[in-house]
Amino acid sequence: MCGIVGYIGHREAYPILIKGLHRLEYRGYDSAGCALLGKELTIYKAKGKVSDLEAVYEKSPQPAGEEPTVGIAHTRWATHGAPSERNAHPHLSESGSLTLVHNGIIENYASLREQLQKRGFTFKSDTDTEVLVQLIEYQKQLHQSDLAEAVRSALKLAIGAYAIAVIDKSEPEKLVCARKSSPLAIGIGEDDSEFFIASDASPIAEYTKKIVYLNDEEVAVVVRGKELYVTNLMGDETEADVKEVNVDLSMLDHDGYPHFMLKEIFDQPNVLKDCMRGRIVGDDHNLKVVLSAVTQNRRQLLRARRIVIVSCGTSWHAGLIGKQLIEHFCRIPVEVAYASEFRYSDPVIEPDDVVIAISQSGETADTLAAIQQAKQQGALIYGIVNGVGSSIARESHAGTYIHVGPEIGVASTKAFTGQVVVLTMLSLALGMAKGTVEQEEYEETIKELLLIPEKIEEVLKQNDKIERLSKQFTYARNFLYLGRGYNYPVALEGALKLKEISYIHAEGYPAAEMKHGPIALIDNEMPVVFLTNHHRRYQKVISNLQEVISRHGNILAIINKGDEQVKKMVDSYIEVPETLSCLTPLISVIPLQLLSYHIAVSRGLNVDQPRNLAKSVTVE
């Protein structure tokens, strides 16, 4: 994780770097730092958030009129070395000439460090990163080379993942950056005279649309006012692929909401329309789903005898829903694997298999490694990704972007519903191509899918009620979420949302499985969120509900609007509009998102930046 930013050009670097760090703070907020290269090289560091770094800078700002126009900056999610000022980036080389920021992990840092120590290098931090800056300096001295060459030589010796930006007092007109397995984007300023470096496009987007995403093992040298020069680690020039990237800047601001998470929950009706736009076509009597990736890869997709979904966290929950959708509409067996387990499980992958990778960021290290492995074994890789131009999107043979706009809140909300909408469209398109879905069900599902945004609006109108309900749970210590069928993964997702932002222990369970163990936990102090809004298994769910009532659990039920039967049985309820069984997750997850949000707020917690977490998990 971690976020890195760099600037070289004609403007004052510091404000650009700080603004960029704020945009990347979702990637980690254990410490922040920046290096400014003017007449002197000055480094500012702070434990904690970017605002703490700003306070440090304010105490000794750069002299007016001499503000540096070159700099690099970093916001950290700690891996090697505790969160502290001494472990904050940028790290300095032995001579104090070079300084570097890094996102990733250098796996062989211990042996490199030992070798460098033998050569007289001293280390001031506990990080793996400091090894890189020392190694670059050592290579520079050893080969009497320039910074770019030294970076290439050092990276040839490093094992692991990196996105780095380095500056050198002795070459002040240059900024060198490189990547392997961690993302890095370079923005080319409008008049080609300034360059912006960042872990994603969000810090760059307001200055330029021209962006180059570095490929693995590429090193870019940007020279102020002159050029961008990209090579591989051998020094051979590679072509910089300049893309035009449009980021909706309004999505990067709170837009009047107290937190990104709440804004993103409320964004859902609109972004889900964006997700379906151009993909559901035709008029009321002739609606169809058209996914270009399905059209282009039709033959291979139809040949699939098995689909494996790989993902992590919330995206894995979307995968569990995807399994039910694909098996129902396409009659293809689907396995859903945690990417982190899949990659080390010696998986059996046949050339006719299709592997679907689901990822909001498109940068999750485990998911990326899982698809790289499946690709080597001959599978077709289909990406369902939000991050446009991200590593997973680029590594996939085919795919469908969810197009829900940047998600900044660490707890994933709109990406989850976007993923489920794409999985629904994919199942319908593939089912139609295979002939495994009846025309009537196909059309009914599409029509109902188109109504989902307004049904979500209806749920969102109950925000005040959910906030009031949430107050009784401020001091809860445990929570149980129960659901069946399509609502079982929603129960898992509701529990995850609560855990990650409110730090309350919560478990999601299939409602009927509860009697095989977890029922022992139920007493009048155990809040149980029950998802009953699933008409196909309604009676079964009611029986499970009775089991909890008999044990005096404190039940909050998510019910279909007007369900008088359940209303009378439970302690509290939230009514949601009815929909088709297969689309219930898109409705029932909304009150759970709001519930966890309000509980976390009432506990006084930082919803957008929960402890120990980061948005983009680019380490394994």
Ligand code: F6R
């Ligand atoms: C939970 C959450 C995480 C992510 C997981 C995968 O709210 O955000 O569990 O879902 O880290 O991330 P992506 O989807 O970016 O691969």
